[in-house]
Amino acid sequence: MIEISVDIVDAKLADETATLVETLVADKVASRIAAQDATLWGADAQSEAAIRLGWTALHETSRPLLAEIDALRAELHSEGVDRVVLAGMGGSSLAPEVITATAGVPLVVLDTTDPAQVADALAGDLTRTVLVVSSKSGGTVETDSHRRIFEKAFAAQGIDAASRIVVVTDPGSPFEELAGQAGYRKVFLADPNVGGRYSALTAFGLVPSGLAGADIATLLDEASAAASVLAKDEDTNAGLVLGAALGVRHSEGAEKVVFADTDTSVKGFPDWVEQLIAESTGKQGTGLLPVATEGTDAPGFADAGDDATATAIGTPAGAARVSTSGSLGGLFLLWEYATAVAGRLLGINPFDQPDVEAAKKAARALLDQPTGSGDAEKPSLVDGPVEVYGHFEGTSLPEVLRSFVASVPEFGYVSVQAYLDRLDDASAALLRPELARRTGFQTTFGWGPRFLHSTGQYHKGGHQNGVFLQLTGAVEDDLEVPDRPYTLGVLQRAQALGDGQVLKEHGRPVLRLHLTDRAAGLAHLVKAVQEVERP
Known part of the structure; x- marks a missing residue:
């Protein structure tokens, strides 16, 4: 199992980070996050945090999904259905896109309202297509539009649309009720105590990825290995180190985190992590702005100024002050912990999105x-x-x-x-x-x-x-x-x-x-x- 690691390349930043990590360890921040302690972010955030910390245990609580996903994939393949189209926005599409790209398996992602791009997805072989519709409530206008368009397209080709639509939603949502009434093929219920940007290891991340052929069991194993480390109140805890480094840099005016992908095995990670960081920290006139670049030589990364922290996803390279590496499942959890820690240091609620x-x-x-x-x-x-x-x-x-x-x-x-x-x-x-x-x-x-x-x-x-x-x-x-x-x-x-x-x-x-x-x-x-x- 690949271990997660954080490398603070800048010596001054490493010293300042180590000092702050000592305080985080003394406050037992890591173990309290793992124990889902909603008081960590202050009284104003407590009610929201109390229903948004389920992500810390997903490496265990999502296990029952594996057999269900495998069974449905086998059923679909026996019917000649092996093309997966995902209709979802934000956390419902960003994580599956990274998971499938890293696994090297095809997934058609619809997170657009551009007519030509949707038409391109419709032009694929619908006789081999299953549509996964992912929405916590079902009310997301883009996803609802995709569902309606594909239903009509399936019917136009004489295909029973209900048999080709799989739903991922929250329990008790209007979408669960609609799916039942419509007789859709399968409804997967996600953990309602997890926000969208922390949902990579819920049904929202696992269902489309697993149906497309990604090894999601190993993904959970990777997260499980990382969880055992990230929950410890130790000065070597990568989640504390990364969160503290981001907090230190922000206090010095580095309000932007600039990413370059230097890992050859994990594909497209900056596109996922930018939602996590931006939505979690960007509020109340403060926060960290993620900037995804094309590589370590790219403008913005190679010449990152005092207002930005150049961060490599993979091995340290170029102008990087910080780098993080590890398995995909481990990286998901590492950045979630670090973002929660950074939220505490910035004095904001990392689980709401008021704007x-x-x-x-x-x-x-x-x-x-x-x-x-x-x-x-x-x-x-x-x-x-x-x-x-x-x-x-x-x-x-x-x-x-x-x-x-x-x-x-x-x-x-x-x-x-x-x-x-x-x-x-x-x-x-x-x-x-x-x-x-x-x-x-x-x-x-x-x-x-x-x-x-x-x-x-x-x-x-x-x-x-x-x-x-x-x-x-x-x-x-x-x-x-x-x-x-x-x-x-x-x-x-x-x-x-x-x-x-x-x-x-x-x-x-x-x-x-x-x-x-x-x-x-x-x-x-x-x-x-x-x-x-x-x-």
Whole structure:
């Protein structure tokens, strides 16, 4: 079994961390987390913490799921059903994506409202497809839309939709009741005392991963081995060391944690851990902003300044001050413990997400308007295939971008939010390193609305020094959402506009660029970014 480890590369940080760890050990923080002591984060957090600490025991409590998942997989395979599509947002999709990527098994993940990307999933062989619908309540608008669309598609091919839908939800949820009434193939109930971002080892992480063929029994074994270490009040406890290091760096002004993946066996871990950190710590005007980069040579990591902690997932490399390594199951639990510890040090409740709902409400309000999208705004500028929305000076796209970058405060950050097709519009991700290189500011990238269930909490609740570049695109072939008064395209647009509205209400600069031709627009935008430099 691979042991988990934390390496503090920076000697000064190592000394400061060791001093703080002594206090954490004296306060028995590790054993109290393992014992699910809800008083660790103060009186204001106690009621929420009391129902959110089930994650500490999942390596044991999730064991009964293994046989059920194996049995269902065998049943499906006997019927020729071996393609797994997952409809889920946030914690319901991020962990399964990492688990299956690390295991090298295929899983189609739907955490988008982009019509083309959903159409791509529908274009697969539905005769071999099972849809896993994961939602704690069933009310998540994206996931509900996917369920409705796939039900219709199954029926159109003469397939009994109910026999091809598997549900993961909380016990007693409206979704459990709906699934029973609809006669869906199987309902898996997750531990209700675990929040979404801590749910990697619940049914939300295990069911789609196991059905896809990942070795989830070994994953729990790895977590079990880590749990026995992480629960000990010792100065070598990796969870205490990592949490203390993050707390020390934050107290010194390093409010960003910049990730590079240096592990060849664990795939895509930064995409999972960014939700855990952002939603857990980004509130009350404080927190740690995770920045996932492309590698140790990437802008933002290689040149991380005093406002950021370069962290390697795997062996220490490049500019890393901190590195963590181990098995995937061990890393899940290590970072969960460390995040809970960091929450205590920052003086916040690491188990609530008070600002996540704001964007959802704004999107729903726009959907309720007669036009569906509520977009009566006119572009301030049209530059080729790019429409510019926002109050930034300039008569060309490069000039507007320079004005936008000039609005970044000292030690602030740029957030690129692409409400596009993660597959066909993948080149949008090139904007993160390019902007980081050109501006010198830490730059994050998120696919919308996926990031709303991940880093979205931090953007509203964390340090208020971000500026936001939204990308939206023309929809050529929209998809109807059965029995709903909107299409996926309208929903996607409402989510972008709704989140932008909330960010503006927080006093944050928002620049939206609408691509009237997606491919041409992205090429035009990348070229314009190459003319931008830090003011």
